Amino acid sequence: MEKIIEVRGISKIYEKRKTKEKIHAVRDVSFHVNRGEVLGLLGPNGAGKTSTIKMLCGLLESDGGSISINGLDICKKRLKALEHISAVLEGNRNLYWRLTVRENLEYFAGNRGYSRKQIADQADKLLEQFNLKEKENELVNGLSRGMQQKLAIAVALLANTDVILLDEPTLGLDVEVSYELRNILKTIVREEKRTIIISSHDMPVVQELCDRAIIINKGEVVIDDRVENLLKLFETRAYSIKLGEQLSPEQEKKLLSIFPLSAYKASSHETIVEVNLEHGQDIYELFDLLKEEGTMVESIDRITIDFEQVFIQIVKGGKTLEMAPFVQC
Ligand SMILES: Nc1ncnc2c1ncn2[C@@H]1O[C@H](COP(=O)(O)OP(=O)(O)OP(=O)(O)O)[C@@H](O)[C@H]1O
Numbered sequence: 126m127e128k129i130i131e132v133r134g135i136s137k138i139y140e141k142r143k144t145k146e147k148i149h150a151v152r153d154v155s156f157h158v159n160r161g162e163v164l165g166l167l168g169p170n171g172a173g174k175t176s177t178i179k180m181l182c183g184l185l186e187s188d189g190g191s192i193s194i195n196g197l198d199i200c201k202k203r204l205k206a207l208e209h210i211s212a213v214l215e216g217n218r219n220l221y222w223r224l225t226v227r228e229n230l231e232y233f234a235g236n237r238g239y240s241r242k243q244i245a246d247q248a249d250k251l252l253e254q255f256n257l258k259e260k261e262n263e264l265v266n267g268l269s270r271g272m273q274q275k276l277a278i279a280v281a282l283l284a285n286t287d288v289i290l291l292d293e294p295t296l297g298l299d300v301e302v303s304y305e306l307r308n309i310l311k312t313i314v315r316e317e318k319r320t321i322i323i324s325s326h327d328m329p330v331v332q333e334l335c336d337r338a339i340i341i342n343k344g345e346v347v348i349d350d351r352v353e354n355l356l357k358l359f360e361t362r363a364y365s366i367k368l369g370e371q372l373s374p375e376q377e378k379k380l381l382s383i384f385p386l387s388a389y390k391a392s393s394h395e396t397i398v399e400v401n402l403e404h405g406q407d408i409y410e411l412f413d414l415l416k417e418e419g420t421m422v423e424s425i426d427r428i429t430i431d432f433e434q435v436f437i438q439i440v441k442g443g444k445t446l447e448m449a450p451f452v453q454c
Pocket residue numbers: 139140141148149150168169170171172173174175176177
C-alpha cells in the first residue's frame with residue numbers, strides 16, 4: 126500500500142508566557158496514512174489532536190521529527206508538500222462570505238484552471254452532492270452553520286488534493302445536519318476513494334466512515350488500528366435476556382455467583398438479565414439455571430458495542446469492556 130503521509134517522531138512543546146512552564150502537547154508521535162484510506166484521529170480534550178493537525182497542514186512547526194506528504198518533506202519542500210493537502214479546520218471556513226454558494230464553487234473551480242463548461246459541471250455536481258442546490262444563489266454569510274460547513278467541505282474536495290483533512294466536521298451542527306453530512310461523506314468515501322483524515326469527537330462518524338483510528342492521549346499515540354479490529358478487540362460475549370417473570374432470591378444469588386458481571390433490571394412490566402460470559406462459560410449454563418425453577422425466557426439478544434464505548438475504554442486504559450453493575454430497579 127502506498128503511504129501518502131508519513132509522520133515520524135513529531136513533538137510539540139509550548140511554553141506558557143507568564144510562568145515559562147513547558148507543556149509537552151505532542152510527544153514523539155509517529156503514524157502513516159495510506160492512499161485511499163480514511164483515518165480517524167481521536168482523543169479526549171487536550172490530547173494533542175489540534176497541535177498534530179496543525180503540524181500536518183503546515184500551520185505549526187514541529188519540535189523535532191519529520192512529516193512527509195506524497196514523499197515531500199514538509200520542512201524542506203514546504204509549498205510543494207502542502208499542495209497535496211487541503212484542510213477544513215474547525216472554526217475556520219475558507220469561504221468568500223460575500224459571494225453566493227455557486228460563486229464560491231465557481232471561483233475555486235476556476236482557480237484550478239478548468240474551462241467554463243468544466244467549472245459549471247463541477248459546481249452542479251457538488252451542489253447536488255451536498256444538497257445545496259436550493260441555496261446556490263444565497264450569500265455565504267446568510268447561511269446556517271451546517272450549510273457553511275457543507276460548502277467548505279465541497280470547496281476542499283474541489284481542490285482535488287491527494288489528502289483532505291477535516292477537523293471536527295460535525296462539531297456544533299444539529300443532529301439532522303450532522304446525520305446528513307455523515308451520509309454525504311459516506312457516499313464520497315465509497316465512490317471517490319479519497320484519502321481523508323478526520324479528527325472528531327463524533328464516534329458514529331468514526332465508526333461509519335473511518336477504516337483506521339489513531340487515538341492520542343496526553344500527547345502520545347495509544348492505539349493505531351483498523352476500526353473493525355478495535356471493535357472486535359472489545360467484542361463482548363454479553364447477552365440481554367428478557368424473562369417472563371422475576372427471579373427468585375435464590376436464583377438471583379446463584380446467578381450472581383456464577384455470572385459476576387450481570388445486570389438485573391426488574392420492573393412491573395419486564396425483567397431483563399444482562400450477562401457477560403467469561404472464558405469457557407456457556408449460555409446454556411444460564412438456561413439450565415433458569416429452567417431449574419421453570420423461568421420462561423421470552424427473548425435473547427447479543428449486546429453489541431459501539432465505537433464510543435471502545436474509545437472510552439481505550440482512553441481509560443482498560444482492556445475489557447466494563448459492564449453495568451448489578452442493579453435491581
Ligand atoms: N498555544 C498554546 N500555548 C500553550 N499551550 C497550548 C497551546 N495550544 C495548545 N496548548 C496545550 O497543549 C495541549 C494539547 O492541546 P491541543 O489543542 O493540541 O489538544 P486537542 O486534543 O486538540 O484538544 P481539544 O479536543 O480540546 O481541541 C493542551 O494541554 C493545551 O492546553
